[in-house]
Amino acid sequence: MRIAIMGAGGAGGCLGGLLAKAGNNVSLIARGPHLAAIRANGLKIVRPDSEFVIEVDATDDPAQVGPVDLVLFTVKTFHNRHVITLLKPLMGHETSIITLQNGVESHEQLGAVLGPNNILPGAYWASSHILSPGVIVEDVKARISFGEVDDTESLRALDIRNVFRDAGIETEISPDPLQVLWQKFIVLSALAGITSAAQTRPKELLQFPDARKMFCEAMEEALAIGLAKGINLADNLVQESLEYIDSLPDFQSSMHGDYESGRATELDALSGAVIRLGKQIGVPTPIHSFLYSVLLPHKDGVPGSD
Amino acid sequence: MEFRGRIKSGVPVMRIAVMGAGGVGGCLGALLTQAGADITLITRGEHLRAMQEHGLRLNQQTGSFTIPVNATDDPSQVGPVDLVLFAVKTYQVPEAVKAIRPLTGLQTQIVTLQNGVDSAGELVREFGPDRVLPGVSYTIAFIESPGVIRQQSQTARIVFGREDGQMTAQAVAVPAGLAPAVDAEVTDKIVSVLWSKFLLTAPGNAINATARFPITRLIQTEEGRSLLLDAMREVAAVGLASGVEIDPGAIEKGIKFMESLPPDQRMSMLSDIEAGRPLELEAQAGAVVRIGRRVNVPTPINDALYALLLPHKDGRPPPE
Numbered sequence: 001m002r003i004a005i006m007g008a009g010g011a012g013g014c015l016g017g018l019l020a021k022a023g024n025n026v027s028l029i030a031r032g033p034h035l036a037a038i039r040a041n042g043l044k045i046v047r048p049d050s051e052f053v054i055e056v057d058a059t060d061d062p063a064q065v066g067p068v069d070l071v072l073f074t075v076k077t078f079h080n081r082h083v084i085t086l087l088k089p090l091m092g093h094e095t096s097i098i099t100l101q102n103g104v105e106s107h108e109q110l111g112a113v114l115g116p117n118n119i120l121p122g123a124y125w126a127s128s129h130i131l132s133p134g135v136i137v138e139d140v141k142a143r144i145s146f147g148e149v150d151d152t153e154s155l156r157a158l159d160i161r162n163v164f165r166d167a168g169i170e171t172e173i174s175p176d177p178l179q180v181l182w183q184k185f186i187v188l189s190a191l192a193g194i195t196s197a198a199q200t201r202p203k204e205l206l207q208f209p210d211a212r213k214m215f216c217e218a219m220e221e222a223l224a225i226g227l228a229k230g231i232n233l234a235d236n237l238v239q240e241s242l243e244y245i246d247s248l249p250d251f252q253s254s255m256h257g258d259y260e261s262g263r264a265t266e267l268d269a270l271s272g273a274v275i276r277l278g279k280q281i282g283v284p285t286p287i288h289s290f291l292y293s294v295l296l297p298h299k300d301g302v303p304g305s306d
Numbered sequence: 307m308e309f310r311g312r313i314k315s316g317v318p319v320m321r322i323a324v325m326g327a328g329g330v331g332g333c334l335g336a337l338l339t340q341a342g343a344d345i346t347l348i349t350r351g352e353h354l355r356a357m358q359e360h361g362l363r364l365n366q367q368t369g370s371f372t373i374p375v376n377a378t379d380d381p382s383q384v385g386p387v388d389l390v391l392f393a394v395k396t397y398q399v400p401e402a403v404k405a406i407r408p409l410t411g412l413q414t415q416i417v418t419l420q421n422g423v424d425s426a427g428e429l430v431r432e433f434g435p436d437r438v439l440p441g442v443s444y445t446i447a448f449i450e451s452p453g454v455i456r457q458q459s460q461t462a463r464i465v466f467g468r469e470d471g472q473m474t475a476q477a478v479a480v481p482a483g484l485a486p487a488v489d490a491e492v493t494d495k496i497v498s499v500l501w502s503k504f505l506l507t508a509p510g511n512a513i514n515a516t517a518r519f520p521i522t523r524l525i526q527t528e529e530g531r532s533l534l535l536d537a538m539r540e541v542a543a544v545g546l547a548s549g550v551e552i553d554p555g556a557i558e559k560g561i562k563f564m565e566s567l568p569p570d571q572r573m574s575m576l577s578d579i580e581a582g583r584p585l586e587l588e589a590q591a592g593a594v595v596r597i598g599r600r601v602n603v604p605t606p607i608n609d610a611l612y613a614l615l616l617p618h619k620d621g622r623p624p625p626e
Contacts, residue, residue, distance in 0.1 A: 197516055198614040210613035290610050293529040297519040 012074030037134030067092030103269030122146030320483030331393030356453025422589030441466030
């Protein structure tokens with residue numbers, strides 16, 4: 001399959017490396033020292049149980065790549081506004097795009113510019129990051145869920161799933177990808193917000209009853225919005241999510257990591273989106289509004305830390 | 307009033323002890339020592355050793371001086387005084403209340419200079435209402451390094467008075483004993499005065515610490531400004547419900563004061579959290595939450611600030 005990865009960071013780089021190793025024709029779209037290192041030395045992927053280096057096409061110019069079968073859209077959400085139009089040269093008659101980002105708005109943002117029928121919303125669970133230019137560490141093995149917005153069974157989704165599975169990526173087609181996106185969004189927006197503002201990891205923070213209550217209230221806000229929008233979400237989602245987070249080993253939300261390192265954060269796609277969507281549909285969001293206000297000064301990071 | 311201090315012009319002067327010679331206590335102590343007061347500073351550790359060996363240095367906006375001071379970590383060496391300036395951090399209050407027993411005689415007046423509205427209560431329980439004068443410090447100062455205090459405010463001003471508003475002879479005599487080094491005023495409305503400052507400092511401190519960002523710059527954004535306003539309104543509502551007379555213009559005055567500060571002004575809790583020091587959380591946002599619950603006033607913003615600062619309350623090393 002001819003595949004372009006838009007944004008070859010932790011998630012995109014890791015998936016691109018695995019897909020290329022399995023024999024797909026992959027082009028990575030990246031920039032800066034990371035791009036230079038991939039061109040010079042290939043892309044190195046350090047998995048939990050193995051590691052490899054692979055030579056893979058890499059460029060900062062999508063026009064050099066031309067039309068592909070599949071685009072994985074894996075940039076950080078705050079790049080969406082500038083990057084979406086850059087995808088045009090990658091689009092052929094039958095190009096599919098899977099969005100694999102945090103938040104719940106990306107598929108609509110891409111659909112508005114590139115046509116909604118080309119977009120398959122997806123969610124990505126993993127923990128991977130750029131260790132140094134050209135080197136990506138995958139701490140937890142990647143898992144992907146994606147599907148058609150209108151719940152149809154499509155051949156293109158099956159083809160893509162098979163290609164991913166052949167590359168050793170755990171992949172499932174979801175009959176309701178928006179449900180999956182929202183489930184992840186409800187937990188992540190609340191957790192990223194409170195752990196960033198408290199500058200404390202979930203394991204420690206959630207031992208404090210006050211913070212635990214606040215986490216649940218923040219999830220309730222986003223859940224109420226999802227339900228009002230007609231997303232199919234379980235009433236006990238908050239309790240289940242709390243138990244799920246409690247069951248995880250110690251980890252750090254990516255927004256907390258970005259904040260701590262002085263990088264730009266995805267605040268606008270998380271608490272910012274909760275506030276925006278809440279206003280649209282008439283659901284109050286006091287906790288997320290609070291979190292947004294105290295995290296706003298750090299949203300764009302410290303210049304020079306990227 | 308008959309004082310216990312050294313004889314000056316034929317009469318004994320006021321004998322003063324400063325309990326806790328940190329920013330505010332150290333600043334007042336240096337100014338009073340320089341003015342010739344009979345005064346002892348009670349502090350400990352490296353800060354004490356530095357001032358015993360090299361004197362106490364006060365860096366001011368317009369100059370600085372170093373002066374030898376009477377300093378000790380043992381109040382029993384000092385004995386009873388006429389006035390205790392009680393200037394420890396709020397989380398040190400329970401320990402310090404016990405420690406100052408040797409300083410107190412029947413007439414001794416204790417002026418509290420903590421942030422918050424409830425430190426005087428612990429002293430009243432120990433020493434009764436006739437010896438305790440809850441007070442407010444408008445002196446902005448901090449320890450720059452051991453033995454060195456930086457005074458940021460131009461003046462050193464304190465206001466105090468009995469909680470019940472009585473203007474007793476003992477209370478009224480205090481300002482003259484501190485003048486002219488310290489601008490001191492007795493009031494019959496100290497509870498309102500305490501809350502006027504609390505209204506501003508409790509939310510301001512908690513917000514600038516939670517946002518890890520100077521308050522003056524934070525209130526330049528619409529979000530930051532309405533956050534501070536909403537948090538101050540919560541404190542005002544809690545005060546009113548507790549029966550405190552709150553100046554109706556206090557919130558507007560508070561915002562104006564914040565806007566008048568230098569652009570990168572850090573309120574103390576921001577400096578404390580950045581340095582990994584313990585926070586005066588229980589006396590500030592924590593007190594708003596606790597008193598709010600008691601008088602049935604919801605305080606959602608202060609609840610949130612308190613919840614997110616709690617892991618840092620006892621101090622913790624800052625991240626890399």
